[in-house]
Amino acid sequence: MKKILIAAAACTALICGSASAQETKVDPLHVDVLMKFAFSQAPKDWAGRTDQDETMKVCSATRNAPSAEQATAIMTREKTKIKYPEDGKLLGDWKKGESFAQSGYGQRFTDYPPRNPNGGNCYACHQMTTAEVSYGTVGPSLLEYGKIRKFAEADVKAVYDKIYNAHAAFPCSLMPRFGSNGVLTIDQIKDLVALVMSPESPVNK
Numbered sequence: 001m002k003k004i005l006i007a008a009a010a011c012t013a014l015i016c017g018s019a020s021a022q023e024t025k026v027d028p029l030h031v032d033v034l035m036k037f038a039f040s041q042a043p044k045d046w047a048g049r050t051d052q053d054e055t056m057k058v059c060s061a062t063r064n065a066p067s068a069e070q071a072t073a074i075m076t077r078e079k080t081k082i083k084y085p086e087d088g089k090l091l092g093d094w095k096k097g098e099s100f101a102q103s104g105y106g107q108r109f110t111d112y113p114p115r116n117p118n119g120g121n122c123y124a125c126h127q128m129t130t131a132e133v134s135y136g137t138v139g140p141s142l143l144e145y146g147k148i149r150k151f152a153e154a155d156v157k158a159v160y161d162k163i164y165n166a167h168a169a170f171p172c173s174l175m176p177r178f179g180s181n182g183v184l185t186i187d188q189i190k191d192l193v194a195l196v197m198s199p200e201s202p203v204n205k
């Protein structure tokens, strides 16, 4: 942890600029070195979390604006990574889904060793219910998402796919690939699909 603080201090001196901060260009090489250094202190099973896969490489290189050809390649590749529940049911328990949507637990230094299931942190980017007034706006509001779509089966599947692997339908999405990256389990994703797509869920009230 101490070394991470040193890394943060180094960031100020090396890349983040000081007096003329606004004119200082961020050097990607320095960022890379600092990230690798910080992660060298992380638990062993975190190795590889800073290695970009093919999709991330393209998104970084194009600043999230892939060409039509690259976009098609990303969607094709990411679609093949989606796994479905053995029982074929995509709707779980919306109440559990709401707790996962609220939770930002997991994969942080302070969560190690893990004591709780990972969360999806959906509210960090999406409005979802009228009851929760603290939400981010990086992603679109999901209020009445299922109701607007008449709870159609095709949309239930689209939401499952979206949560499992956001890039399969939207290349270089800012939304994490919760299933493919092993952040959420299939059961948790079903619960979140129920939160977004079931008529009983507060998202659709």
Ligand code: HEC
Binding pocket: 101, 120, 121, 122, 123, 124, 125, 126, 138, 139, 140, 142, 159, 162, 163, 166, 170, 173, 174, 175, 176, 178, 192, 196
């Ligand atoms: C880091 C921000 C971020 C987080 C966290 C996030 N999303 Fe998203 N989400 C987005 C963005 C940005 C979009 C729009 C681009 C896209 O469709 O990929 C989006 C799109 C969506 C859509 C499709 C919306 C549409 O226009 O049809 C759904 C459904 C969705 N998110 C559900 C979720 C759920 C459920 C969670 C939690 C498990 C979640 N998101 C977590 C950023 C996020």
